Amino acid sequence: MKRLTTFRSQFDFQSIRWKDMIRWFPGHMHKGMKDLEESLLRIDGIVELHDARIPHSGRNPELYKRLVGGHKPHVLILNKSDLADPNYLNKSIEYIQIEQPNTQVIHTNLMSIELKELTNIFGRLLQQIVESPRYTRSSTLEYNIVVCGIPNVGKSTFINKLRNLFVNKRSCEQVGANPGVTRTMSEKVKISNRPKVFVRDTPGILEPRLKSANESFRLLLTNSIPIQQRELSDIIADYCLFLLNKYDKQRLYMKYCELDRPTDDILTVLTAIAKLKHCTQVYGNKRGYDLTGAALHFIHEISKGTFGQITFDQDILDEMEKEKSNDTNLFRTNTGRIKKSI
Numbered sequence: 001m002k003r004l005t006t007f008r009s010q011f012d013f014q015s016i017r018w019k020d021m022i023r024w025f026p027g028h029m030h031k032g033m034k035d036l037e038e039s040l041l042r043i044d045g046i047v048e049l050h051d052a053r054i055p056h057s058g059r060n061p062e063l064y065k066r067l068v069g070g071h072k073p074h075v076l077i078l079n080k081s082d083l084a085d086p087n088y089l090n091k092s093i094e095y096i097q098i099e100q101p102n103t104q105v106i107h108t109n110l111m112s113i114e115l116k117e118l119t120n121i122f123g124r125l126l127q128q129i130v131e132s133p134r135y136t137r138s139s140t141l142e143y144n145i146v147v148c149g150i151p152n153v154g155k156s157t158f159i160n161k162l163r164n165l166f167v168n169k170r171s172c173e174q175v176g177a178n179p180g181v182t183r184t185m186s187e188k189v190k191i192s193n194r195p196k197v198f199v200r201d202t203p204g205i206l207e208p209r210l211k212s213a214n215e216s217f218r219l220l221l222t223n224s225i226p227i228q229q230r231e232l233s234d235i236i237a238d239y240c241l242f243l244l245n246k247y248d249k250q251r252l253y254m255k256y257c258e259l260d261r262p263t264d265d266i267l268t269v270l271t272a273i274a275k276l277k278h279c280t281q282v283y284g285n286k287r288g289y290d291l292t293g294a295a296l297h298f299i300h301e302i303s304k305g306t307f308g309q310i311t312f313d314q315d316i317l318d319e320m321e322k323e324k325s326n327d328t329n330l331f332r333t334n335t336g337r338i339k340k341s342i
């Protein structure tokens with residue numbers, strides 16, 4: 001008879017100082033919000049990109065309060081929807097609109113976006129912009145849009161797509177798999193002639209807001225912040241395994257690791273990967289499995305979707321569903337939890 005596997009219901013972060021662990025914000029990121037604030041008077045609309053797998057984690061509510069404030073047209077694009085669980089895409093939109101009812105939220109997969117969809121997104125933003133009061137800018141005939149978001153969410157890809165599709169210019173923005181590639185705010189680029197619309201060709205990078213160990217680890221898994229300490233890769237890999245089990249996404253990692261049953265033991269997974277991928281290392285005069293290398297491999301695979309489409313913030317969205325009921329209003333507390341008002 002097959003043994004039933006029991007899984008952890010909570011992850012033990014082993015008292016690691018998660019704030020120190022991922023204290024990785026280069027100067028250009030601290031500058032992001034400041035630059036955006038300074039350019040506020042000159043801009044007509046904000047496009048914010050975020051990763052569809054983490055509609056809650058890493059989002060910076062300051063952006064909405066300080067920059068948008070319900071006055072500036074604001075479109076939030078939950079990108080990389082191809083990597084998120086399709087069952088949670090609409091729930092993510094609903095989650096964000098509880099706190100930000102004036103924000104248009106859409107999800108995209110910029111890797112395979114069609115002209116029609118992009119035109120539609122652009123059209124919706126433009127309509128909002130044209131219909132909004134422009135105060136001191138009302139005599140200006142051109143419109144300025146700023147694109148912002150945390151690292152590696154697809155800001156440069158989005159701008160490139162707009163530029164290529166609307167102005168038919170060749171792509172020249174650097175697009176990178178490593179977070180924080182784009183460094184500075186630079187000149188504006190025209191993306192439409194009638195009306196004249198400009199977008200910053202180098203987007204504003206926002207520092208992700210880290211409110212808990214859970215959120216920080218989820219940002220590591222989406223590659224929005226890099227893993228700086230290799231020696232912590234095993235605990236991050238263990239967190240991946242914890243989430244895969246918690247969200248019932250066991251089939252693909254079992255197949256990948258050639259396991260006949262799911263497991264809650266990270267050593268079993270890492271040893272299987274080390275064997276299959278020939279991750280070895282010399283220890284003294286002996287060669288042994290390189291479990292740190294295997295852990296980094298496992299983390300990389302989960303972040304690129306090898307173990308399926310996963311919404312890392314699924315538990316938060318499930319909680320929202322539980323709290324929801326027709327005759328009560330939902331609101332979000334300071335810690336980001338959804339509650340019912342009575």
Ligand SMILES: Nc1nc2c(ncn2[C@@H]2O[C@H](COP(=O)(O)OP(=O)(O)OP(=O)(O)O)[C@@H](O)[C@H]2O)c(=O)[nH]1
Pocket residue numbers: 079080081082083108109110111112149150151152153154155156157158174175176177178179180181182183205
């Ligand atoms: N799977 C998937 N990958 C995407 C998508 N959009 C962008 N990417 C990839 O994500 C990585 C980061 O994209 P960028 O456009 O450089 O992201 P960015 O936000 O400008 O990054 P920074 O410069 O670090 O702030 C690249 O490898 C893109 O090819 C998407 O919708 N789905």
